[in-house]
Amino acid sequence: MDNFIPVNEPIFIGNEKKYLNECIDTGWISSAGRFITDFEELMSKRCERNYGVAVSSGTAALEIAVKCLGIKEGDEVIMPALTIISCSNSVIKAGGTPVLVDCDERTFNMTLETIKEKVTDKTKAIMIVHIYGLPVDMDPILEFAKERGIKIIEDAAEMHGQTYKGSPCGTFGDVSIFSFYANKHVSTGEGGMLLTNDKEIAEKAQSLRDHCFMKGRRFLHDDIGGNFRMTNLQAAVGLAQLECLDTYIEKKREMGRLYSSILSDSDKFDIPIVETEYAKNVYWVYAITLKNEFYKSSDDIVSKLRDSAIGTRPFFWPLHKQPIYQEMGLFKNESYPVSEKLSQLGFYLPSGLALTPEQIERSANSLIEAVKS
Ligand SMILES: Cc1ncc(COP(=O)(O)O)c(C=O)c1O
The missing domain is CATH 3.40.640.10 (Type I PLP-dependent aspartate aminotransferase-like (Major domain))
Known part of the structure; x- marks a missing residue:
């Protein structure tokens, strides 16, 4: 594409x-x-x-x-x-x-x-x-x-x-x-x-x-x-x-602001928090978490975004659920409910430094469309 x-x-x-x-x-x-x-x-x-x-x-x-x-x-x-x-x-x-x-x-x-x-x-x-x-x-x-x-x-x-x-x-x-x-x-x-x-x-x-x-x-x-x-x-x-890191960080924060300005009104998902009392987000990736009142997994939304030519990545898969560790008998019967939920419902939108404002707008608007249906 x-x-x-x-x-x-x-x-x-x-x-x-x-x-x-x-x-x-x-x-x-x-x-x-x-x-x-x-x-x-x-x-x-x-x-x-x-x-x-x-x-x-x-x-x-x-x-x-x-x-x-x-x-x-x-x-x-x-x-x-x-x-x-x-x-x-x-x-x-x-x-x-x-x-x-x-x-x-x-x-x-x-x-x-x-x-x-x-x-x-x-x-x-x-x-x-x-x-x-x-x-x-x-x-x-x-x-x-x-x-x-x-x-x-x-x-x-x-x-x-x-x-x-x-x-x-x-x-x-x-x-x-x-x-x-x-x-x-x-x-x-x-x-x-x-x-x-x-x-x-x-x-x-x-x-x-x-x-x-x-x-x-x-x-x-x-x-x-x-x-x-x-x-x-x-x-x-x-x-x-x-040598360019400060420029990159400024750009990442600008990208985060633009995404958030388009996505902040949806009740279907959470967008990244802007800051805590100890740091401002650098949006290494622009992370979306779908709300579990509406979704069981991010699969459907991610697939709609793929159809709209938008790349995404799922969140990490929790360590205690890794097939190799289950085979090794590690972390048996352990449960980490927040990590499990995030791994099902979380993904990130295009976040690379080469992203243009137009691409951010298209990615964000495609997400808004995807959660409408
Ligand atoms: C938190 C964290 N630790 C370690 C690594 C591993 O780094 P690398 O891919 O360079 O081996 C990554 C990779 O993305 C990471 O996100």
């Missing part, structure tokens, strides 16, 4: 081509080169951290973060049920146990209340995941964790440029991580980064991303790492994108 509006299309309005040409002209195309360190430095500066370690994906960043904190068999890590499977897989791969909590219906985020119910003396870490555009209410969780010596992994994959009470997301974890997948505000196509203030964690992460080579003699290894390296080519694009 010629007029199809994809759910995400990135933009390249900065130094991407110039930096990529520099990689090609100088021959620095693999995982060494100035753009890796420049990207790590600018990202850590923006997030007010001492160290940034660029890796091949947000998923790799989570796996390395879990290893850096020494999570092992018998350790429990609390995380939301409504998140990407990378979160739980990272803990399972390290031999630990993911422990799930439900989320708030309007912010889609985990809260301290649900975390408190799941803490045991095996809780080693809380994986705080900011979902879709608003950050988790951090202060109560950070205070609770600090009192108990529980570590924080902050998954800020979707939160580039977002702040919590004025401090940048990515600043809060013992380790924080980002993804630079193509639908993120700052993209390297595929990529990720760990951020920390702890020198030892940073050095461990650098080692793990590159096979844990020992210093001094090549091809001796002191731990099981992997190839999780980011290339200079990817970092060149990432740096150029990061």
Whole structure:
């Protein structure tokens, strides 16, 4: 369909081509080169951290973060049920146990209340995941964790440029991580980064991303790492994108405002909340939740939107409902009603930075039409 509006299309309005040409002209195309360190430095500066370690994906960043904190068999890590499977897989791969909590219906985020119910003396870490555009209410969780010596992994994959009470997301974890997948505000196509203030964690992460080579003699290894390296080519694009982040955030908020101005009157669905007392929405995605008085699932509406050439994505499928985990006997008889409801009724409209006001109007008006019948 010629007029199809994809759910995400990135933009390249900065130094991407110039930096990529520099990689090609100088021959620095693999995982060494100035753009890796420049990207790590600018990202850590923006997030007010001492160290940034660029890796091949947000998923790799989570796996390395879990290893850096020494999570092992018998350790429990609390995380939301409504998140990407990378979160739980990272803990399972390290031999630990993911422990799930439900989320708030309007912010889609985990809260301290649900975390408190799941803490045991095996809780080693809380994986705080900011979902879709608003950050988790951090202060109560950070205070609770600090009192108990529980570590924080902050998954800020979707939160580039977002702040919590004025401090940048990515600043809060013992380790924080980002993804630079193509639908993120700052993209390297595929990529990720760990951020920390702890020198030892940073050095461990650098080692793990590159096979844990020992210093001094090549091809001796002191731990099981992997190839999780980011290339200079990817970092060149990432740096150029990061230089434009403030413009991107402004644009995302403008897009959110335009969507909301068209969609705010419907009684058939909820639109994203504009702000909480601690943050303004960055609308990483423009999330719609159909009301359960009218709908059992989003399938029909999503299919009508597809017929109108509008791309959408469903919300995450809750971790306790994942086929692989059911096969493994994990999370048996557990129920997280809010996450379950959101996964049935939630989806997002086209949200990429390349979206034009006309495309937003067409997407929003198509949704209004779709819920009429
Ligand atoms: C919250 C969250 N964490 C982790 C990831 C994984 O990042 P990646 O796709 O770069 O592996 C994503 C991906 O979108 C995400 O949304």
